[in-house]
Amino acid sequence: MSNVAIDLNGVTKSFGNKVIVNGLSLTVASGECFGLLGPNGAGKSTIARMVLGMTQPDAGKITVLGVPVPAQARLARRGIGVVPQFDNLDLEFTVRENLLVFGRYFGMSTRAIKAVIPSLLEFARLESKADARVGELSGGMKRRLTLARALINDPQLLVMDEPTTGLDPHARHLIWERLRFLLARGKTIILTTHFMEEAERLCDRLCVLEHGCNIAEGSPHALIEEHIGCNVIEIFGGNPQELGSLIRPYVQRIEVSGETLFCYTPDPEQVRAQLRGRAGLRLLERPPNLEDVFLRLTGREMEK
Amino acid sequence: MSEGYAAALPANAWNWVAVWRRNYLSWKKIALASMLGNLADPMIYLFGLGTGLGMMVGRVEDASYVAFLAAGMVATSAMTASTFETIYAAYPRMHHQRIWEAILYTQLTLGDIVLGELAWAATKAFLAGTVIAIVAVVVGYAAWPSLLYVLPAIALTGFAFASLAMVVTALAPSYHYFVFYQSLVLTPMLFLSGAVFPVTQLSAPFQQAAHFLPLAHSIDLIRPEMLDRPAGGIALHIGALCLYAVLPFFLSMVLLRRRLMR
Numbered sequence: 001m002s003n004v005a006i007d008l009n010g011v012t013k014s015f016g017n018k019v020i021v022n023g024l025s026l027t028v029a030s031g032e033c034f035g036l037l038g039p040n041g042a043g044k045s046t047i048a049r050m051v052l053g054m055t056q057p058d059a060g061k062i063t064v065l066g067v068p069v070p071a072q073a074r075l076a077r078r079g080i081g082v083v084p085q086f087d088n089l090d091l092e093f094t095v096r097e098n099l100l101v102f103g104r105y106f107g108m109s110t111r112a113i114k115a116v117i118p119s120l121l122e123f124a125r126l127e128s129k130a131d132a133r134v135g136e137l138s139g140g141m142k143r144r145l146t147l148a149r150a151l152i153n154d155p156q157l158l159v160m161d162e163p164t165t166g167l168d169p170h171a172r173h174l175i176w177e178r179l180r181f182l183l184a185r186g187k188t189i190i191l192t193t194h195f196m197e198e199a200e201r202l203c204d205r206l207c208v209l210e211h212g213c214n215i216a217e218g219s220p221h222a223l224i225e226e227h228i229g230c231n232v233i234e235i236f237g238g239n240p241q242e243l244g245s246l247i248r249p250y251v252q253r254i255e256v257s258g259e260t261l262f263c264y265t266p267d268p269e270q271v272r273a274q275l276r277g278r279a280g281l282r283l284l285e286r287p288p289n290l291e292d293v294f295l296r297l298t299g300r301e302m303e304k
Numbered sequence: 305m306s307e308g309y310a311a312a313l314p315a316n317a318w319n320w321v322a323v324w325r326r327n328y329l330s331w332k333k334i335a336l337a338s339m340l341g342n343l344a345d346p347m348i349y350l351f352g353l354g355t356g357l358g359m360m361v362g363r364v365e366d367a368s369y370v371a372f373l374a375a376g377m378v379a380t381s382a383m384t385a386s387t388f389e390t391i392y393a394a395y396p397r398m399h400h401q402r403i404w405e406a407i408l409y410t411q412l413t414l415g416d417i418v419l420g421e422l423a424w425a426a427t428k429a430f431l432a433g434t435v436i437a438i439v440a441v442v443v444g445y446a447a448w449p450s451l452l453y454v455l456p457a458i459a460l461t462g463f464a465f466a467s468l469a470m471v472v473t474a475l476a477p478s479y480h481y482f483v484f485y486q487s488l489v490l491t492p493m494l495f496l497s498g499a500v501f502p503v504t505q506l507s508a509p510f511q512q513a514a515h516f517l518p519l520a521h522s523i524d525l526i527r528p529e530m531l532d533r534p535a536g537g538i539a540l541h542i543g544a545l546c547l548y549a550v551l552p553f554f555l556s557m558v559l560l561r562r563r564l565m566r
Contacts (some may be wrong), residue, residue, distance in 0.1 A: 026375070054564075073311060074315055088401065097329065102406070102410070104409055105323075107411065
């Protein structure tokens with residue numbers, strides 16, 4: 001087995017006249033966590049489905065765990081666990097039965113499944129809910145059950161489509177902690193997200209997608225360094241246009257998102273001095289993060 | 305493209321069993337209510353029409369009307385049970401609950417799932433038809449040995465109608481469309497296939513049409529056995545039912561692949 005888990009080469013997919021994925025090439029190495037970032041409609045979910053062989057590309061080559069997809073997707077899926085964007089747990093069953101039924105889809109014997117269920121329940125922190133019906137679980141518990149279900153076949157690769165969307169912060173942190181545990185055990189993860197914090201915390205490398213094109217790729221740190229490289233001051237509570245023209249001479253770049261002005265500057269003191277004495281303004285200075293990269297790379301489009 | 309269709313076919317001869325077992329586990333929890341639902345209708349028809357109408361019409365094709373009707377109801381209950389399982393249970397599993405989508409994350413293919421669903425619907429049809437047949441035997445409208453031939457015919461009927469209903473499931477944008485299939489296809493078929501009165505009562509064109517209906521072939525297999533008559537054209541009837549089981553299966557696969565795996 002090579003150390004490449006996923007290889008996409010010139011992959012294109014359209015629905016009707018709409019190009020969803022446009023000549024995309026990327027490689028995910030074994031053991032890394034790779035993030036697909038992008039606004040809604042950028043093609044993230046379609047890429048995840050193509051990796052699973054559930055959507056056929058119009059052009060390009062896809063190799064997953066060493067086998068061509070979709071031609072031999074079935075073989076690839078034996079080594080993959082999937083956490084989808086929307087829970088599709090079996091509502092007629094209990095937590096334990098969900099795992100049992102799912103294990104059988106992988107051809108596992110009842111005995112083999114029952115042997116791994118306790119450790120999966122422990123991993124998902126659902127020991128006390130083993131015989132509860134899925135409908136009784138909270139959103140966070142359902143996600144954890146989905147994650148446990150994805151691990152039933154002891155996969156090398158996890159494909160996760162927005163794994164924490166819709167969860168409260170506590171539930172989200174618990175999922176992140178569980179995912180880091182899996183990464184430490186050598187699993188490969190490809191995840192789609194539009195939470196920058198999630199990408200920054202988990203991903204070794206990521207690519208930013210827009211209209212199905214890869215517009216930036218690298219480690220979170222390298223992307224921040226390359227595209228921002230200086231501190232950020234967020235300014236709320238004034239007219240962004242007016243404030244923008246006032247401080248423009250002292251900053252590298254200004255980005256407006258909603259009513260917030262993002263000001264990228266190597267010299268924060270100058271900016272503060274310009275704004276001193278203005279009532280009702282709130283200033284927040286902080287180191288740059290992935291969200292700044294994202295806004296910079298996709299911001300032009302959002303302003304249109 | 306053809307490569308994609310090949311990858312969607314059943315992967316092997318046993319993968320579908322996992323889907324069947326999923327449905328069985330779910331059914332076990334509500335087995336009694338489910339059986340009642342499948343049996344009440346044909347039983348009421350059998351004894352309601354059988355005794356009520358039976359008194360007025362007397363003998364039909366040299367048998368009591370109830371005995372004549374019993375064979376029709378065995379086939380009809382199989383038709384209804386497997387159709388309803390496919391359109392009212394498999395459809396939501398595919399559409400609302402996204403259970404098929406979850407199964408597609410595993411080493412199962414779309415073909416494995418469809419085959420498992422068909423086998424499950426045929427199982428429920430087999431159960432419903434068998435109970436009616438046993439009741440008919442117990443009440444004395446047929447002999448015990450006839451079951452030996454009737455039971456496989458019930459299973460085949462179940463497969464054929466599950467397969468046909470799977471095409472409807474693959475095409476239906478929502479539940480509402482199933483009404484058309486029930487009232488425009490199944491109900492007319494009931495009256496054109498000789499379930500409640502002999503086909504010979506129909507005008508010539510309808511009699512011709514009946515030769516193409518799967519329910520008619522099923523009844524022509526089951527009724528002679530239950531009434532202990534010489535049966536004709538057995539190979540033809542079995543062949544026709546097999547065609548109705550196999551061709552819609554492949555058609556539904558193509559349609560479902562287009563629907564679920566775009």
